[in-house]
Amino acid sequence: MSFFHIVVVAAIVAAIGAVGWFVMPKGKNQTLLRTAVLLTLTCCYLMWAITYLAQLHPLIKPRRSDLRAEY
Known part of the structure; x- marks a missing residue:
């Protein structure tokens, strides 16, 4: 199920990027604004995806500290 969420959010971010590309006002700073x-959309998506996947598949198994040693 995690792959589905990653792909859906990537499609949404790509759509927002395409809209941003075409509605950018003409001018001498058009390339800079695009x-x-x-870059903002890409960085935000990567940060979200890395955080989402790190919580979904942690590298270290969490341990409860309130249990006695024999359990």
């Missing part, structure tokens, strides 16, 4: 929007 680059900033796409």
Whole structure:
């Protein structure tokens, strides 16, 4: 199920990036603004995906500290 969420959110971010690409106002800073929007979307998506996957599949199994040693 995790792959489905990653792909769906990636599609949403790609759609937002495409909309941002085409609605950017014309001007001398158009390239800079497009680059900033796409880089922001990419970084936010990567941060979300890494955090989501790290919580879904942790590398270290959590241990409860309130249990006695024999359990």
